[in-house]
Amino acid sequence: MLTCWGTGDGTALCDNVGTVKEACGVFGIYAPGRRVANLTFDGLYALQHRGQESAGMAVADGDTVMVVKDMGLVATVFDERTLSALDGHMAIGHTRYSTHGSSDWAGAQPVYRPVGRAGFALGHNGNLTNTTELAEKVGMLPGSICTDSDVVAELLAQSFTETGDLATALCAVLPIVEGAFSFVLMNSQRVFGVRDPYGFRPLCLGRFGPPDAPEGWALASETPALSIIGATFVREIEPGELVVIDEDGVHSVEVPWLKSVSPRLCIFEFAYIARPDSRLYGQEVHETRCRMGELLAAQAPASADLVMGVPESGVPAAEGFARASGIPYGQGLVKNRYIGRSFIAPEQKDRADAVRRKLNPLRDTIVGKRLVVVDDSIVRGTTQRSVVRMLRESGATEVHLRISSPPWRWPCFYGIDTPSQEELLAAHHSVEEMASVLGADSLAYITVENLKAAIGVGEDGFCDACFTGAYPTAVPAYAAVALGGTRRREAEAAEESVAYQAVLPGV
Numbered sequence: 001m002l003t004c005w006g007t008g009d010g011t012a013l014c015d016n017v018g019t020v021k022e023a024c025g026v027f028g029i030y031a032p033g034r035r036v037a038n039l040t041f042d043g044l045y046a047l048q049h050r051g052q053e054s055a056g057m058a059v060a061d062g063d064t065v066m067v068v069k070d071m072g073l074v075a076t077v078f079d080e081r082t083l084s085a086l087d088g089h090m091a092i093g094h095t096r097y098s099t100h101g102s103s104d105w106a107g108a109q110p111v112y113r114p115v116g117r118a119g120f121a122l123g124h125n126g127n128l129t130n131t132t133e134l135a136e137k138v139g140m141l142p143g144s145i146c147t148d149s150d151v152v153a154e155l156l157a158q159s160f161t162e163t164g165d166l167a168t169a170l171c172a173v174l175p176i177v178e179g180a181f182s183f184v185l186m187n188s189q190r191v192f193g194v195r196d197p198y199g200f201r202p203l204c205l206g207r208f209g210p211p212d213a214p215e216g217w218a219l220a221s222e223t224p225a226l227s228i229i230g231a232t233f234v235r236e237i238e239p240g241e242l243v244v245i246d247e248d249g250v251h252s253v254e255v256p257w258l259k260s261v262s263p264r265l266c267i268f269e270f271a272y273i274a275r276p277d278s279r280l281y282g283q284e285v286h287e288t289r290c291r292m293g294e295l296l297a298a299q300a301p302a303s304a305d306l307v308m309g310v311p312e313s314g315v316p317a318a319e320g321f322a323r324a325s326g327i328p329y330g331q332g333l334v335k336n337r338y339i340g341r342s343f344i345a346p347e348q349k350d351r352a353d354a355v356r357r358k359l360n361p362l363r364d365t366i367v368g369k370r371l372v373v374v375d376d377s378i379v380r381g382t383t384q385r386s387v388v389r390m391l392r393e394s395g396a397t398e399v400h401l402r403i404s405s406p407p408w409r410w411p412c413f414y415g416i417d418t419p420s421q422e423e424l425l426a427a428h429h430s431v432e433e434m435a436s437v438l439g440a441d442s443l444a445y446i447t448v449e450n451l452k453a454a455i456g457v458g459e460d461g462f463c464d465a466c467f468t469g470a471y472p473t474a475v476p477a478y479a480a481v482a483l484g485g486t487r488r489r490e491a492e493a494a495e496e497s498v499a500y501q502a503v504l505p506g507v
C-alpha cells in the first residue's frame with residue numbers, strides 16, 4: 001500500500017523515497033466462539049515484519065463494525081484492555097510498512113466506510129498502478145486522497161450504496177482496479193479475501209477444526225500467521241480469486257476480470273520479504289534461500305576460509321553457499337535484536353551509522369580470514385559498504401560479496417517501497433564498479449535463472465521486474481517517461497555485457 005497521488009501537471013507525489021521496505025501484512029478471520037480480536041492480534045504479530053509503521057483491526061459481531069488502528073507496532077497499538085473491548089466473531093487486520101515523510105495516522109488501516117447496515121472495512125497489501133485515473137473516476141480531488149486503498153474504498157462505497165451488496169460491489173469495482181492487491185474486507189456479516197489476477201502479493205486460507213466439520217476460517221498474507229493461531233493451512237487464494245466467508249463456510253465468487261493473465265507472484269517474497277517459515281507455491285521459503293546459496297556457490301565460487309551471512313536475511317543463503325562449497329560456515333556479525341531498523345534514518349550518513357549500531361563484528365572469528373559474505377540484495381549499498389569496512393577493520397584479509405538476488409535495477413510499482421531509480425546502486429553502476437564502490441575484493445549476484453531454479457517451481461509464475469525491467473502491467477503514467485530513458489541506456493549497456501560477477505584487478 002503505497003501513498004501516491006497524481007498532481008495537476010501529471011507528475012506524482014510519492015513517499016517512495018526510502019530504501020526497500022516490506023509490503024503490508026493483511027489478516028482476516030471468521031470464527032464464532034473464538035476470541036477473534038486476540039487471534040487477530042497474534043496473526044498481525046506474526047506479520048509484523050511486513051510493516052511496522054501502523055497496525056489496526058476491525059471486529060464485527062453481526063451488528064456493528066468496530067475499528068481500532070494507530071501508529072506503531074502491533075504490541076504498541078493493542079493491549080489486553082483494548083482487545084477485550086473488541087467483541088465479535090469476525091475480524092480483519094493490517095500492518096503497514098514504515099516510511100519517512102508520510103508516516104501518519106490517516107494512512108493506517110483498515111480503511112472504514114459507513115455504508116450498508118454497519119459499514120465495511122478494508123485492508124490492502126500491494127500498490128495500484130492506476131490510482132490517479134480511479135480517483136478521477138470517483139470524483140476525488142488531488143489532495144483529498146490519502147492512499148490508493150482509500151480510492152478503492154471510495155469506489156466500493158459508491159457501488160455498495162447502489163447495489164446494497166458488498167460482493168456485487170467488489171465484482172463491479174475490481175475489474176477496473178490495476179496493479180497489485182491482496183485485499184481483506186469485512187462488513188457486519190461476511191469476511192472477503194481477494195487477490196489481483198497476477199497474484200503479485202500472497203494470501204492464504206486456513207481452517208479451524210477438522211476438514212469435515214470446520215469451526216472457522218482465517219486469511220493471512222503468510223502461512224505462519226495461520227499456524228500460530230492454531231489454524232491449519234488449506235490453500236493459497238488463487239490469483240484473481242474472490243472468496244467470501246460467512247456462516248455457510250468459504251465460497252469462491254467469480255469476478256468478471258477484464259482480461260485473463262498468467263500469475264506473477266513477487267519473486268522477492270522468496271529472496272527477502274517473506275518469513276523463512278512461510279510456504280509459497282508449496283515451497284518452504286527458508287529452504288529456497290539455502291538453495292539460492294548453493295547455486296550461487298556453483299555459479300560464482302570464491303577461495304575463502306569462512307562463509308558468513310549478513311544477519312538475518314543473508315544467513316540461509318550463506319548456509320547453502322557453505323554447504324555447496326565445502327567452506328566452513330561461521331557467524332561473523334552479531335545483530336542487535338532490539339535496535340530499530342536502519343531505513344528509519346533518512347540521511348545517508350545516518351543510515352550508515354544505523355548499520356553500525358545494528359551489526360557488530362566478531363573479531364576473533366574474522367581476523368586473518370578470507371571471507372565470503374552473503375547478503376540477500378543490494379539497494380543503495382549502504383549496508384554492504386559499512387559491513388565490508390567493519391570486517392576489514394576487524395582483520396579480514398579478503399571480503400568476497402555474494403548476493404542471493406540479481407542486481408536491483410528497476411523500481412517496484414507493486415507494493416515494495418524502493419528508492420527512486422537514481423538511488424539504486426545497480427541501476428547506474430556495472431558490477432565491477434559496484435565491487436569497487438563497496439570496497440569488496442569480488443562481487444557476484446545470483447542470476448535470474450538460478451534464482452528461479454532455487455525456488456524450484458519452474459520458470460513461469462513470477463514477477464521479476466525489479467531485476468529485469470519486464471513489468472507485467474502498464475506502469476503508472478508518472479513513471480513511464482523516466483523508465484523509457486533507462487530502457488534505452490540499458491539496451492546500449494546490454495550490448496556491452498550482461499554481467500553478474502566482478503573480480504577486482506589484483507585479486
Ligand code: SF4
Binds near residue numbers: 416
Ligand atoms: Fe516483487 Fe520486484 Fe515485482 Fe516488485 S518489481 S513485485 S519487488 S519482483
